[in-house]
Amino acid sequence: MSVPTAAVDRPVRVPLPAPLPVLGRDVTVPLVTGGEITYAALDYAASAPALQRVWDDVAAYAPYYGSVHRGAGYLSQLSTDLFENARRTVAEFLDCRTGDQVLFTRSTTDSLNLLAAALPDDCEVFVFETEHHASLLPWRGARVTCLDAPDSPRRAVTALERALADRAPYGPALVCVTGASNVTGELWPVRELAAAAHAHGARIVLDAAQLAPHHAVSVRDLDVDWVAFSGHKLYAPFGSGVLAGRADWLRAAEPYLAGGGASRKVTRGTDGGVDVEWHEGAARHEAGSPNVIGAYAIASACKALTEAGFEGLAEREEALVRAVREGLADVPEVRFLSLFGDDAPRVGVLSFVVEGWTSSHFAAALSAEYGIGVRDGLFCAHPLVRRLLGGEAGGRDGCGAADNAIRVSFGAGTPDEHVERFVRAVRELVRDGARWAYRTVDGRCVPDTSAARP
Numbered sequence: 353m354s355v356p357t358a359a360v361d362r363p364v365r366v367p368l369p370a371p372l373p374v375l376g377r378d379v380t381v382p383l384v385t386g387g388e389i390t391y392a393a394l395d396y397a398a399s400a401p402a403l404q405r406v407w408d409d410v411a412a413y414a415p416y417y418g419s420v421h422r423g424a425g426y427l428s429q430l431s432t433d434l435f436e437n438a439r440r441t442v443a444e445f446l447d448c449r450t451g452d453q454v455l456f457t458r459s460t461t462d463s464l465n466l467l468a469a470a471l472p473d474d475c476e477v478f479v480f481e482t483e484h485h486a487s488l489l490p491w492r493g494a495r496v497t498c499l500d501a502p503d504s505p506r507r508a509v510t511a512l513e514r515a516l517a518d519r520a521p522y523g524p525a526l527v528c529v530t531g532a533s534n535v536t537g538e539l540w541p542v543r544e545l546a547a548a549a550h551a552h553g554a555r556i557v558l559d560a561a562q563l564a565p566h567h568a569v570s571v572r573d574l575d576v577d578w579v580a581f582s583g584h585k586l587y588a589p590f591g592s593g594v595l596a597g598r599a600d601w602l603r604a605a606e607p608y609l610a611g612g613g614a615s616r617k618v619t620r621g622t623d624g625g626v627d628v629e630w631h632e633g634a635a636r637h638e639a640g641s642p643n644v645i646g647a648y649a650i651a652s653a654c655k656a657l658t659e660a661g662f663e664g665l666a667e668r669e670e671a672l673v674r675a676v677r678e679g680l681a682d683v684p685e686v687r688f689l690s691l692f693g694d695d696a697p698r699v700g701v702l703s704f705v706v707e708g709w710t711s712s713h714f715a716a717a718l719s720a721e722y723g724i725g726v727r728d729g730l731f732c733a734h735p736l737v738r739r740l741l742g743g744e745a746g747g748r749d750g751c752g753a754a755d756n757a758i759r760v761s762f763g764a765g766t767p768d769e770h771v772e773r774f775v776r777a778v779r780e781l782v783r784d785g786a787r788w789a790y791r792t793v794d795g796r797c798v799p800d801t802s803a804a805r806p
Contacts, residue, residue: 368671369664372656373404374587374765381723384788384799389723392770396585397534397701397761398727400565402649403587409652410589410645420644421613421635435644438651439634445654446579446596447570454596455634456647460561461486463580463595464528466637467557468493470605475524478515478554480508481735482535482691487528487559488735494526501739504692505541509548516552525554531563535733535740535759536690537673537701539563546575557597561585565763566669566699568662571597583646587764588653592646603632611639657764665764669700672762672771676702679775685782689740689757700762703731705741706782712752712797717786720799722777724770727759728752751790752797 371377380388393401413434418427420435439454448454457463468490471477477491480499488498497515502508512527519525527549532539542558549556557578560569564581571579578597584590607614607630614636617629630636657665677694680686685707690696706714715728730737737757760774789800 368668369660371668371767372587372660372665372764374401375404375407376401377765377767383723384720384801392722392724392773394760394762394766394770394774395725395727396565396763396766397537397562397731397759399584399590400587400763401765402589403653403656403765405656406588406649406652410649413645413648417644420642431644435642435647438647441651441654442594442596445569445658446594447572448596449572451599452571452597453599453602453634454594455602455637456642456650457580457593457595458591458643459486459584459593460559460580460582461490461593463593464557464559465490466595466608467526467578467580467601469608470601470637471526472524472601472604475526476519478512478525478527480511480529481739482533483528483530483733483736484534484559484561485732485734486561487530488733491526491528501691501736505544505696509541509544512545513548513552516548516554519552522553525549525552527554527556528559529556530559530561531569532566532699532701533691533733533736534562534701535703535731535736535757536692536696537562537698537761538690538692539567539697539699542574542576550575555598562699562701565657566662567666568658583650583653586650586653587656588649589646592643592650594650599633602637605637606630607639608637609639613642614639660764669763672700672766672768673698673702675768675771676760676775679772680778683779683782686778689737691736691740700766701759702761703737703740703757703759705757706778709781710752710797711756711758712792713786713790714781715758716752716790716797716799717781717788718774718777720790721781721787722773724774724777726774727761729756731757731759751792752795 379391381391382388416427416430418431420432443454464486471494476495478497479488482501499511499515502511529545530540531542546556555577558576560579560581565586580595583592614630615628616631619627621627687705689703711728715726718724718726790797791800
């Protein structure tokens with residue numbers, strides 16, 4: 353039997369990978385209108401749910417919990433090996449160079465504050481106003497040059513080149529830049545910015561909090577000097593982070609925290625005080641008993657994402673982004689926020705405002721009436737969001753703050769149904785309005801449970 357021509361010419365659609373199993377995927381939440389529904393977690397940019405595999409790995413290790421670097425017993429040795437193996441796993445995940453250090457911290461914020469404390473004297477720091485506060489604020493002890501928000505990746509590189517060329521005298525300098533915006537999801541030209549920094553004698557640190565969960569990050573290929581990210585955005589539980597990169601500034605700096613583990617030798621000083629010889633490796637900045645479970649969870653997430661394959665995960669996310677944009681394309685009340693344009697490559701993060709609504713009111717209605725969790729606010733990136741809003745707010749007839757935006761974000765564990773429900777909910781709210789009354793309590797917009805049901 354001959355094959356029809358149409359069948360030969362029809363493009364073959366490769367099935368997208370299924371969502372990775374995450375904790376909370378079957379959790380149900382109550383609706384203010386009555387009944388319950390499976391929770392649609394669409395706030396991945398703030399904290400992604402832990403991968404089921406990560407949780408299982410942590411649970412399997414928990415009975416063998418022991419002290420680290422200090423014990424002669426079997427469980428202590430096991431925990432120490434697990435902690436140091438996690439460091440090696442993260443180094444492989446980031447494709448670190450020989451000689452790079454991997455430090456475990458509490459978060460991206462903690463990592464960048466640690467690096468800020470290690471800056472050489474008279475170091476100048478260059479940041480764009482578009483950065484998350486974790487990248488924007490730690491450098492207060494240094495000379496900081498804040499660059500205006502660019503409207504294209506090319507202009508970002510040009511602006512940095514000009515700023516670096518104008519600095520004088522030539523001394524130590526550091527550029528801090530995000531890999532993917534936590535507001536717009538747009539990818540930044542990290543490799544080109546790194547080349548510009550190095551061409552002008554500066555170093556660069558990459559805030560990969562939003563990039564690492566979605567794309568492979570290679571320190572070697574991007575040619576960045578340091579990279580920082582958080583476990584809670586990489587599908588690991590809260591309380592762990594990473595700073596990885598060049599060792600020299602870290603080795604020369606005073607320990608981030610003074611205490612056990614950071615010290616190699618402590619003696620009574622001749623002046624009545626104490627003399628300390630500090631470690632030179634990663635331990636120098638990891639004083640105190642380390643978060644072994646947090647480090648192990650990050651390593652487990654690194655392995656799980658690598659094995660799942662970033663290419664397929666990214667392709668699926670791109671399809672979800674398209675579904676949101678196409679599903680709301682004919683809703684003129686919805687305006688998406690972007691720096692580089694609607695077609696710019698991005699991770700699964702989209703922010704928007706809705707005409708006639710405060711963003712707090714709209715986000716509250718999504719949660720209370722549809723079981724959808726999004727984020728409203730300025731997303732710890734106040735200068736950027738206010739610039740993108742341009743003095744515009746969604747509306748002032750609802751409750752909550754009027755000068756913020758709504759952010760929907762997803763990732764490796766997001767089912768298609770959650771995105772479909774979100775698009776349907778936005779369309780219904782814009783068309784029909786909320787089905788419940790809302791009021792402001794402690795600055796938050798919440799359902800008015802004292803009001804009669806409309």
